[in-house]
Amino acid sequence: MLNKTRLYDLLDFINRYCDENGFPPTVRDICKEMSIKSTATAYDYINRLKEMGLLNKTENKKRAVSVTRSDSVRVPLIGTVTAGQPIFATENYDGYYALPSAEFRGDGLFLLRVQGESMIDAGIFDGDKIVVQKQSDAENGDIVVAMFDDGISEGATVKRFYRREGKIVLHPENATMQDFVLEEESGVVILGKVVGLLRSFS
Amino acid sequence: MLNKTRLYDLLDFINRYCDENGFPPTVRDICKEMSIKSTATAYDYINRLKEMGLLNKTENKKRAVSVTRSDSVRVPLIGTVTAGQPIFATENYDGYYALPSAEFRGDGLFLLRVQGESMIDAGIFDGDKIVVQKQSDAENGDIVVAMFDDGISEGATVKRFYRREGKIVLHPENATMQDFVLEEESGVVILGKVVGLLRSFS
DNA sequence: AAAAAGTTAGAACATTTGTTTGCGTTTTTG
DNA sequence: CAAAAACGCAAACAAATGTTCTAACTTTTT
Numbered sequence: 001m002l003n004k005t006r007l008y009d010l011l012d013f014i015n016r017y018c019d020e021n022g023f024p025p026t027v028r029d030i031c032k033e034m035s036i037k038s039t040a041t042a043y044d045y046i047n048r049l050k051e052m053g054l055l056n057k058t059e060n061k062k063r064a065v066s067v068t069r070s071d072s073v074r075v076p077l078i079g080t081v082t083a084g085q086p087i088f089a090t091e092n093y094d095g096y097y098a099l100p101s102a103e104f105r106g107d108g109l110f111l112l113r114v115q116g117e118s119m120i121d122a123g124i125f126d127g128d129k130i131v132v133q134k135q136s137d138a139e140n141g142d143i144v145v146a147m148f149d150d151g152i153s154e155g156a157t158v159k160r161f162y163r164r165e166g167k168i169v170l171h172p173e174n175a176t177m178q179d180f181v182l183e184e185e186s187g188v189v190i191l192g193k194v195v196g197l198l199r200s201f202s
Numbered sequence: 203m204l205n206k207t208r209l210y211d212l213l214d215f216i217n218r219y220c221d222e223n224g225f226p227p228t229v230r231d232i233c234k235e236m237s238i239k240s241t242a243t244a245y246d247y248i249n250r251l252k253e254m255g256l257l258n259k260t261e262n263k264k265r266a267v268s269v270t271r272s273d274s275v276r277v278p279l280i281g282t283v284t285a286g287q288p289i290f291a292t293e294n295y296d297g298y299y300a301l302p303s304a305e306f307r308g309d310g311l312f313l314l315r316v317q318g319e320s321m322i323d324a325g326i327f328d329g330d331k332i333v334v335q336k337q338s339d340a341e342n343g344d345i346v347v348a349m350f351d352d353g354i355s356e357g358a359t360v361k362r363f364y365r366r367e368g369k370i371v372l373h374p375e376n377a378t379m380q381d382f383v384l385e386e387e388s389g390v391v392i393l394g395k396v397v398g399l400l401r402s403f404s
Numbered sequence: 405a406a407a408a409a410g411t412t413a414g415a416a417c418a419t420t421t422g423t424t425t426g427c428g429t430t431t432t433t434g
Numbered sequence: 435c436a437a438a439a440a441c442g443c444a445a446a447c448a449a450a451t452g453t454t455c456t457a458a459c460t461t462t463t464t
């Protein structure tokens with residue numbers, strides 16, 4: 001049996017190569033890197049990795065290998081949401097962010113910039129970006145992004161969600177702030193559940 | 203002048219194609235998608251985009267186009283660091299994580315899992331992953347990862363860094379905890395400065 | 405309307421690159 | 435130890451794909 005380390009080395013190389021160049025290596029590139037003297041050997045290696053399910057490969061195409069584990073998810077940043085005073089989430093499409101798929105998977109993810117201090121006790125600070133999983137309902141204790149229009153103000157906000165005695169409670173994680181208590185039928189819309197957070201100290 | 207919209211459509215297509223397949227399209231793939239009847243035309247388009255700096259392309263190579271904006275950085279997760287009791291950072295290489303290059307750039311980045319509550323007031327919670335920029339010095343107020351060996355205990359820890367009166371102060375951001383005060387020559391080693399944070403609510 | 409510039413097409417060409425075959429060499433197996 | 439399997443190599447082949455050329459067509463300019 002061929003030394004498995006070598007196969008994983010190859011996998012690493014393919015990954016590195018893709019990162020650096022934006023496209024996969026050829027069989028001959030692999031030869032050079034791995035000090036393999038024949039393209040047939042490299043070709044073999046590739047097929048092993050394919051059988052092991054670690055590599056995708058389309059036959060007869062040039063540079064058509066790709067590492068199975070796509071290690072990042074592209075998630076759109078769609079605007080800012082205020083955690084304090086509810087202001088309408090600006091639906092600015094602000095480009096895509098790559099997040100590690102080891103942490104975040106599935107469809108319907110998006111990012112929102114957080115403005116305000118209302119979730120500070122939950123470790124969500126002003127300026128953080130939250131990763132939101134799109135869903136229209138939530139369970140008690142979830143941190144959610146919710147939109148409401150109670151006639152006075154409207155907008156999106158980040159709060160911890162509770163359903164209590166037929167009412168919806170949006171609870172800011174900040175000792176100095178009050179809960180929002182709303183009727184079920186008051187037009188509260190859950191946009192999604194907060195599943196992650198990204199912060200960068202400038 | 204050729205309709206620019208069409209060029210941007212092409213750029214979008216290349217992006218989409220790469221996302222879906224893990225490798226870039228060929229000139230002929232582009233023809234099909236854009237309803238272009240000649241490879242020469244598609245070839246032209248590619249060169250325009252290259253001149254505009256929106257596309258990288260290596261000559262004579264197959265599938266060797268790549269969209270300029272490389273949107274993610276690969277950062278290794280190298281272990282766990284305790285924010286409370288200093289325990290040695292397990293140098294487990296735990297694979298690479300993709301982080302958005304819009305937020306994190308440059309070399310010498312790594313990730314550490316945080317254990318403990320000592321930085322809770324700075325919004326760094328137990329289980330968070332911190333993004334660390336490798337550097338051997340720090341400025342007052344920086345949050346750093348530091349190693350020390352004072353004879354009693356040794357290990358790595360996350361603390362806010364101050365240099366005061368010839369001593370080094372490692373300040374936990376947790377009201378219930380004490381500062382570590384160390385001599386300059388006591389063998390404190392700054393591993394890096396915390397520049398970001400990644401959290402995923404399980 | 406004529407000329408010029410820009411754009412597309414079709415075909416041929418040049419190269420890169422995936423794939424196959426057969427033969428030594430090494431390692432495992434009985 | 436012999437047979438078999440696994441492995442690696444070189445060379446040749448075939449296909450995919452980048453590149454170039456010239457002519458036709460379209461739009462803009464004079």
